Amino acid sequence: MTRSFSITFELDDGRVVGEGASMGETLLNVARRAGVPIDAPCAGNGACGKCRVLIKGGEVKCGQDRHLSKNDFDAGYRLSCISEVVEDLIVFVPQSALAWQNQIRVADFSSGGGALESFEAMKNALLSDEYMADPMFAELELDMCPPSPDDAMADRERLIAASAEALGVDNDCISFSLYALRKLPQILREKDFRVSVLVRKGMIIDVCGSDVSGSAHGIFGVAVDIGTTTVSAALVDMGTGEIAAMGSAGNAQIRFGADVITRLIEGSRPGGVSRLREALVDECLCPLIAGICEKAGVEPEQIYRTAVAGNTTMMHLFLGVYGNNIRLEPYVPAFFSAFGISERDLGLGIHPDSDIILAPSVGSYVGGDITAGVFASGIAEKESMSLFIDLGTNGELVFGNSDFLMACACSAGPAFEGGEIACGMRATDGAITAVTIDAETMEPTYDVIGDDGQLPAGLCGSGLIDIISELFRAGIINAKGKFAREGERIRADEWGLTRYTVMEGDKTLDGGEIYISDADIDNFIRAKGSVFSAVMTMLNSVGMEPEMIENVYLAGGIGSGINIGNAIAIGMLPKLPEEHYHYIGNTSLSGAYAMLVSDKARDRINEIANGMTYLELSSVPGYMDEFIAACFLPHTDASLFE
């Protein structure tokens, strides 16, 4: 392919990247090839307007679009996904186009009120004798006789004999990893045949000078939650179970689309699975793990075990397995579980004999993040009925108790993370949240995530819930989400949409007006309707009523900091006393932690997965009616929320 034009990308962070382009190619494609991380939550079909760039030199072929005001268009802003290259270009990529990968708040155990205590409680239970019955690693301090003319035993056989004696087993119960063998001859002689040996399930996987053993040379593991949007990791001291460091990063796959469907489609293209795997592993996981190791002063080679939880699609892309059938009738993944995976299969840059364990999936849209999360939430151990809701980029729900568990996925889409909302964004610095609107004057008041003086940049999930609830309460929008009042903040744009202006452009981070349009409200109502109709469909399938739910556990990014009252008021969550709602933060990560430190917890999570019933909503009679009924404010049957 001849690339006739040269495109220069100037990134907001100062980087400058050059790349060749062919006649008619979209700017987004060129950026992807060049590794310029322009976000395209809608996967480049012009639906989200997130890929706004400024053409500073040359011109592209691109019509105006509802995502661009006339002023912006005249100023040279274009959507890179619908801009075709026809000449050489200089393109400025603003912070807003990179926002999905910037400043992600660590989605840690403590996000969301009570979660830390519940995590601590789980950790203490896990570290009790009951769970730690059979330790994963044995570290032996050996002091051997050096070889002599009368004893020319080979190094490996000498070490095995000494280890077997220390463990009180036969020599042939002990195997040896090639990695350890390659280190062996020199370290034995450097350390004068006094070494410490790390044994995992009968295999010698490492040999170290005993003088660097103990705390200095510790045994570590890493727990990972691979989210569609955010990847979080915790470095764990396998000796104590304590968390040595944590970190998060944006999932670099985001540039191929915000939701799993767009990733699966990209993965179905030639080389797509590798591209997505490399974006995840090389661009996120490796630097993330290296980073938390550095924070804690630990060598990545000290990581001997990794536990990973994520949705079914992420698990496929993590292992580099073709997952496109997940999105095609009858929605069949390539695997639910995978065992015997090791670092050498994946290249995370940790100890080559590190085993990598995965939380099992139960369906195409109920993955390891949910099975791990259900364990972490404890609902599988309770007699009373619980509802577990994980609202991230996807929405998954689990209902039941210690006798039965039923799971389903709702097609909430990315609205709760600000996706497909004109001024939407994730809950990072600059996000507007906790909104109230004066019913009289229609003037809003709100908080902005970030330090004092942080300028607002957009609306995150919890902010959207509040705004819509407030607009509805004040009668500014009606039950169908259409604008019902007039005023200075209610404006029509050139695309025939009506909007409520939250903040004028002159007071925002990137100079664009922050507003919510009736199209955005439609999107959001469909999202909240899909959550509530999923709850009702599960309840109906076992002939139960909302009030039979004892506790509701909210996990995932959206969970933290949403206003439950408002969420009930708009008909997103069932009407229960607020004290029955609990934020439990990133339970996918907590569950991965549990698998990491305890084989018993891992077994229990596999048990939970095997016992869980997967409900494919689209194939449940009556689901569509439930959904349509829920696409009102609060619901066609308002009595449910009174």
Place this chain on the structure above:
Amino acid sequence: MTRSFSITFELDDGRVVGEGASMGETLLNVARRAGVPIDAPCAGNGACGKCRVLIKGGEVKCGQDRHLSKNDFDAGYRLSCISEVVEDLIVFVPQSALAWQNQIRVADFSSGGGALESFEAMKNALLSDEYMADPMFAELELDMCPPSPDDAMADRERLIAASAEALGVDNDCISFSLYALRKLPQILREKDFRVSVLVRKGMIIDVCGSDVSGSAHGIFGVAVDIGTTTVSAALVDMGTGEIAAMGSAGNAQIRFGADVITRLIEGSRPGGVSRLREALVDECLCPLIAGICEKAGVEPEQIYRTAVAGNTTMMHLFLGVYGNNIRLEPYVPAFFSAFGISERDLGLGIHPDSDIILAPSVGSYVGGDITAGVFASGIAEKESMSLFIDLGTNGELVFGNSDFLMACACSAGPAFEGGEIACGMRATDGAITAVTIDAETMEPTYDVIGDDGQLPAGLCGSGLIDIISELFRAGIINAKGKFAREGERIRADEWGLTRYTVMEGDKTLDGGEIYISDADIDNFIRAKGSVFSAVMTMLNSVGMEPEMIENVYLAGGIGSGINIGNAIAIGMLPKLPEEHYHYIGNTSLSGAYAMLVSDKARDRINEIANGMTYLELSSVPGYMDEFIAACFLPHTDASLFE
């Protein structure tokens, strides 16, 4: 490092290679860096004269040397190992400098008379029920129901269930390799859920469309003998045990030295182990295996098991393990055995889940080639006493029967393969063999390996045995190996050495005179003396006499085609009736084959290794006396050979 000069190598085979060089660097170093395979059997200490090159442009800093006649020196020939770069150069690398890697005869099972029958006998025994009791691989033909809305079981779990049913075991007895998982989703749908599955010890390691199964898609293995000089491989149909193809190649490590000591020294240098591993794996094994696969029309990915035998040093360098302690008191290898090695550790270019099994070593100088060879020779199953002699680049001997086995290595050096002999070469085209000398006229007659009209290039091991035996018989040399007669073929050179001229330069392949000097004879007498003294030392240690040896088995390159009568006459082999001597060819490769096709044979080889006593000659009292006594023609105690 600044490389101020540019060196151009013109190879005999037409290739031209350029490389930078620094002031004072030796040409051999530059050649090694450039990947120009100039042989340096003596590892570049000027001892062997094999690295002769012709300086066509520029001049090097290099004194004359006994390995170069004045004529050759004046003609521009230099030894690359002692030639220092002082300016830009054009260097011609003649065929003779490449000879060690050229035209190697396939060291196959049949080399050496009766070997093929004995191999066939072994093979038939191995393929009998007794050895094949528990098959390594199960190939299942599965015809599964495709998924449906009512059956959205994942691909992996579906295949495991079907396989478990076919094998009559529980699902959880079956594991799945990641390689197979990555192939699974597409192949299931391409083949409409009718596939053939390959299971090894409960693990699904491959999935193929069943229409390509059977003979077209077979299960293959490869048996490999890694010799210090030559690497041989046999591609085996694991279904029938038949050999599909064979091949050999020079061990590219030869450019770092001809014997294991020089390799170990190179391996002790920074990056040396990797350099040697890559020379062996990337330059020899990968192309060799790819080549025999092509010959047989088999895909390398159809190789699911590999069995390797070689000496202790080669096993270390094959696995990339530091082996330098092998050559240092008290001569301790890093390992005798290694288990659980797989293709992913080594990169031979075969099926990634291929397991790679190694023949165990019993000492620093008695390796897997010997334990495998002893099994193949059958001496461990006989009641009568046998002597097993493997004379390749190294000499190893095993003595005993089904009750006991004792092994030792003799420091024969490379003389039997022509190493450290001025006109020595391996038994390839152009090698002089089967020599007789007229006692009257001193005129030689001989055969030359190769087609009719092949010009002689040098003297191989069997030729050297004959010449020395004939020179001694004719009284041309005395019991000390010194020249005792005068004549037209007996000449002194400018280095004070006396030589017997076998062939004038005008009738040889590369125009150099072919001769044997008293220095060469010294070398050879020490080599033959080391063999015989090893035999005597082993016999003495159990109070036995040579005539108690029932059978002598000659294995390895030298074995084939040597004149037993002459070998006895010069005191190299014990005096026994010639019919008690048997050539059994490359038993290292036969033994590797046995391990490949039969786990029981593999177990037996490990048993043999565990039961074998390793005799470190240098530490046996009286060995030196035996050696000195054997450094005469035939021996100080001539009665041993009358």
